[in-house]
Amino acid sequence: MSKPSIIYVMGVSGSGKSTVGKLLAENLGWSFFDGDDYHPNANIEKMANGTPLNDLDREDWLKTLNHLAKTYKGQGAVIVCSALKSKYRQQLKDGIENECRFLYLKGTLQQISKRLQARQNHFMPPGLLQSQFETLEEPSNAITLSIAKTPEKIVAQAIKLL
Ligand SMILES: Nc1ncnc2c1ncn2[C@@H]1O[C@H](COP(=O)(O)OP(=O)(O)O)[C@@H](O)[C@H]1O
Numbered sequence: 001m002s003k004p005s006i007i008y009v010m011g012v013s014g015s016g017k018s019t020v021g022k023l024l025a026e027n028l029g030w031s032f033f034d035g036d037d038y039h040p041n042a043n044i045e046k047m048a049n050g051t052p053l054n055d056l057d058r059e060d061w062l063k064t065l066n067h068l069a070k071t072y073k074g075q076g077a078v079i080v081c082s083a084l085k086s087k088y089r090q091q092l093k094d095g096i097e098n099e100c101r102f103l104y105l106k107g108t109l110q111q112i113s114k115r116l117q118a119r120q121n122h123f124m125p126p127g128l129l130q131s132q133f134e135t136l137e138e139p140s141n142a143i144t145l146s147i148a149k150t151p152e153k154i155v156a157q158a159i160k161l162l
């Protein structure tokens with residue numbers, strides 16, 4: 001596969017997408033976009049109130065992120081998005097199949113639960129983590145990295161594998 005210019009950093013809430021994604025973008029000198037900033041307010045309120053999003057809630061949000069990716073194709077962008085289901089990843093890849101790659105941050109419920117309990121100032125309640133794992137369809141063709149290492153080590157490994 002040729003070098004991608006769009007990297008989607010995916011995984012459940014609290015897997016480290018924003019932390020690793022930002023650092024990866026800095027290292028590559030690419031633009032960084034956090035999918036959380038593109039949710040409509042209704043989605044944020046829904047999650048903050050403890051209700052998981054459904055396919056319909058995510059539809060326009062995924063379209064927006066796909067559009068963003070197309071805009072930055074060829075320039076280099078890291079885009080953070082949970083991308084939990086295979087069909088969501090298809091939507092994110094639409095029209096840029098050869099230019100994008102997924103980096104999947106893989107961890108256990110126990111590991112991530114601990115991190116979410118410690119995370120401050122975030123709308124996403126740790127109680128939604130179980131449903132994130134229930135919704136997750138693990139990707140078979142992503143660069144898959146364990147979240148057990150430091151963000152710096154994860155990024156170094158990702159860059160080697162891109
Ligand atoms: N590799 C890591 N090792 C230890 N802590 C981490 C790591 N990656 C992220 N964290 C911490 O875990 C929490 C969740 O990370 P975050 O980047 O917000 O995840 P996400 O964007 O997937 O929800 C944050 O408090 C962050 O500082």
Ligand SMILES: O=C(O)[C@H](O)[C@@H](O)[C@H](O)[C@H](O)COP(=O)(O)O
Nearest residue numbers: 012013014036053058082083124
């Ligand atoms: O598709 C979803 O259910 C959401 O996108 C969710 O997966 C995402 O994780 C939240 O926006 C919380 O944000 P954090 O991932 O930063 O916790």
